[in-house]
Amino acid sequence: MSNEHPPICDYEGSDYQQTFWDAGEREYEHRVEQVALARLLPAHGERLLEVGAGAGRNTARYQGFRQIILLDFSRTQLRQARARLGSDSRYLYVAADVYSMPFAPALFDAATMVRTLHHMAEPQEALEQIRTTLHTNARFVLEYANKRNLKAIVRWLLRRQSWNPFSRDPVEFARLNYDFHPKAVGDWLQQSGFSIDRMLTVSHFRLNLLKRMIPTGILVALDSLLQHTGNWWQYTPSVFVRTTAVGRDASRPEFAFWRCPLCASLEMIPQEDGVLCSDCDRLWPLVDGIYDFKIPADSD
Ligand SMILES: C[S@@+](CC[C@H](N)C(=O)[O-])C[C@H]1O[C@@H](n2cnc3c(N)ncnc32)[C@H](O)[C@@H]1O
Numbered sequence: 080m081s082n083e084h085p086p087i088c089d090y091e092g093s094d095y096q097q098t099f100w101d102a103g104e105r106e107y108e109h110r111v112e113q114v115a116l117a118r119l120l121p122a123h124g125e126r127l128l129e130v131g132a133g134a135g136r137n138t139a140r141y142q143g144f145r146q147i148i149l150l151d152f153s154r155t156q157l158r159q160a161r162a163r164l165g166s167d168s169r170y171l172y173v174a175a176d177v178y179s180m181p182f183a184p185a186l187f188d189a190a191t192m193v194r195t196l197h198h199m200a201e202p203q204e205a206l207e208q209i210r211t212t213l214h215t216n217a218r219f220v221l222e223y224a225n226k227r228n229l230k231a232i233v234r235w236l237l238r239r240q241s242w243n244p245f246s247r248d249p250v251e252f253a254r255l256n257y258d259f260h261p262k263a264v265g266d267w268l269q270q271s272g273f274s275i276d277r278m279l280t281v282s283h284f285r286l287n288l289l290k291r292m293i294p295t296g297i298l299v300a301l302d303s304l305l306q307h308t309g310n311w312w313q314y315t316p317s318v319f320v321r322t323t324a325v326g327r328d329a330s331r332p333e334f335a336f337w338r339c340p341l342c343a344s345l346e347m348i349p350q351e352d353g354v355l356c357s358d359c360d361r362l363w364p365l366v367d368g369i370y371d372f373k374i375p376a377d378s379d
Pocket of ligand 1: 095150176
């Protein structure tokens with residue numbers, strides 16, 4: 080882990096939800112991810128953290144939880160999520176950086192991270208941060224982009240692609256967009272305090288030609304069946320992993336919820352207009368229903 084803050088893929092002002100999902104002909108991907116999440120998520124729980132929640136595309140899938148915290152670095156994505164999900168008190172919207180979590184240790188009994196690890200220049204550091212927010216035996220469902228997928232293997236064998244899909248190092252195919260090797264992700268998870276319970280391979284048929292020729296419902300049904308082979312081999316572009324947080328938790332005072340991302344204090348006092356850190360005196364504002372824990376650039 081380096082001392083420098085890892086770079087962040089900034090979605091501020093992005094129309095990702097509209098262009099990638101709503102108009103992007105990705106009904107197949109959306110539905111197979113829904114199947115995988117339903118299979119891996121605990122049916123009930125107290126408090127779930129959704130890391131990199133974006134515009135809340137997946138949030139409605141977490142209905143069994145009493146409280147759902149949507150964390151994203153982008154305020155605009157969270158505004159879109161709030162417009163979609165509403166101001167229901169079950170949802171808490173938090174603008175923050177996964178590398179500087181604003182939560183007390185061992186707060187959550189579940190977490191998810193879908194289509195977000197692939198933006199992490201320091202994936203293990205991000206996973207370690209998530210682990211600190213979970214208590215022992217909490218469930219964490221992670222989706223990652225798999226560099227060792229069939230299409231990449233074929234392209235590499237035909238010499239249409241320079242990078243080796245079998246090597247463990249990440250491939251950055253566009254700035255701050257990474258594909259990872261399953262074994263590397265497995266190692267990072269274990270070193271961060273997670274044990275892997277189950278893997279599902281997802282999006283077996285992510286090829287435009289197939290998606291155009293075969294009805295989506297059939298592709299989804301076939302993918303749903305093939306997902307079960309995920310514990311044996313992983314050659315799809317997307318892999319879902321269900322893990323359990325293992326090892327000991329850092330202790331947490333009973334009522335602590337927030338943690339100051341600047342000074343790490345748990346002495347955080349809720350105010351009408353935000354949360355005040357009583358150690359460093361910073362007020363983290365609550366604006367339009369979104370708690371804003373983004374550290375200003377001049378705070379270093
Ligand atoms: C590809 S989108 C996925 C959104 C959502 N999970 C989905 O599947 O529709 C990735 C999200 O990760 C967020 N993100 C990227 N880096 C982050 C960081 N360091 N901390 C928190 N969120 C981050 C982005 O703002 C963006 O909303």
